[in-house]
Amino acid sequence: xxxxxxxxxxxAAARYxxxxxxxxxxxxxxxxxxxxxxxxxxxxxxxxxxxxxxxNGHRKLSAGQTITLGHEFIGRIVAVGEGVAGxxxxxxVGVAPNLGCGACGMCGAGLMNMCPDYTAFGITFDGxxxxxxxxxxxxxxxxxxxxxxxxxxxxxxxxAEPLSCAINGLRVVQPTFGDIxxxxxxxxxxxxxxxxxxxxxxxxxxxxxxxxxxxDLAKQIGATDGIDVTRESVVDWxxxxxxxGVDIVVTAAPSEAIxxxxxxxxxxxxxxxxxxxxxxxxxxxxLDTNVIHYKNLLVTGTxxxxxxxxxxxLKLIESGRLKIEKLVSHVYDFDHIADAFEMAxxxxxxxxxxxxxxxxxxxxx
Numbered sequence: 001x002x003x004x005x006x007x008x009x010x011x012a013a014a015r016y017x018x019x020x021x022x023x024x025x026x027x028x029x030x031x032x033x034x035x036x037x038x039x040x041x042x043x044x045x046x047x048x049x050x051x052x053x054x055x056n057g058h059r060k061l062s063a064g065q066t067i068t069l070g071h072e073f074i075g076r077i078v079a080v081g082e083g084v085a086g087x088x089x090x091x092x093v094g095v096a097p098n099l100g101c102g103a104c105g106m107c108g109a110g111l112m113n114m115c116p117d118y119t120a121f122g123i124t125f126d127g128x129x130x131x132x133x134x135x136x137x138x139x140x141x142x143x144x145x146x147x148x149x150x151x152x153x154x155x156x157x158x159x160a161e162p163l164s165c166a167i168n169g170l171r172v173v174q175p176t177f178g179d180i181x182x183x184x185x186x187x188x189x190x191x192x193x194x195x196x197x198x199x200x201x202x203x204x205x206x207x208x209x210x211x212x213x214x215x216d217l218a219k220q221i222g223a224t225d226g227i228d229v230t231r232e233s234v235v236d237w238x239x240x241x242x243x244x245g246v247d248i249v250v251t252a253a254p255s256e257a258i259x260x261x262x263x264x265x266x267x268x269x270x271x272x273x274x275x276x277x278x279x280x281x282x283x284x285x286x287l288d289t290n291v292i293h294y295k296n297l298l299v300t301g302t303x304x305x306x307x308x309x310x311x312x313x314l315k316l317i318e319s320g321r322l323k324i325e326k327l328v329s330h331v332y333d334f335d336h337i338a339d340a341f342e343m344a345x346x347x348x349x350x351x352x353x354x355x356x357x358x359x360x361x362x363x364x365x
Contacts, residue, residue: 013068013130014337018061022054024338032081035137039075042154044128046344046352070129071097071122072161074154096144096310097121113304131334149318155328163313164305166192172300173248173271177201180246185253186214188351193250198222208234221323238265250275256285274301327351
């Protein structure tokens, strides 16, 4: 094994114990075994899934099991386990976080995110809300470890994982030239969907939200319209601004009422992407299937992103064509993990990022 000589013995990490809650603790620095890598985490995003696990646990965790959270990350290799080829010390990589069993039909199709027996960083094994993260051999074997530009901003590259989910959510509804798209929700995921719809050639991209600052940001990243739902209903906006409905709707906010409304505003041959999952116990929604039948609608959903989606996301970010820089609203160093979690829970910003760089001016607290 080749390894950096200056690694500390311990590090601070965001640790969750199933049934015991979240703690910020010093843990031993991991050592890569044969076939594994060790990364210094340059940037790691706090996802809504991390907050959900911290509050409610996860079905894949056993009682008392403790893990380090975090599945959105970019890092540089600091140690290479015996037998690993094609990677070297100092190389910057991103990692698609969902790993499959390798034997099922979904894995055979490269859809590890849909594997019925998937594993994942920050869920079934230690993630990257810590200064260093171990990359298991299965991630390398499944081509989930992707070399990226040494010059790109890691605070943007870390958006590749959530962007891969947005790519998956948009690809299934096939946005194309001239379409009118409407996205419910102006959080990071909704705004990424809006940016992608604009890049795909949609003639009009509307974002519906109750926060004016989110609607302002939506227009900066490619949306043409912001619908302040505290002042105007989405249905009224559609009646006033379209001829018979919108072509694409993405529900990037978890609401039964939004899903019902979304179906009603689609034009004939419209496509609905049920992007945000509903809370447990509230997911049985009574849809008018005659609307789907007579208007020839496509209603579908997506979950996560595949390694292909992740690679496409990295390419888009590295190209600079997708203007999502402002989605990173706060950057904290790893000594302030607790502060970063508090900001993420407050929902005052957009994407909250932990970084091994000094805080940028105007970011963090």
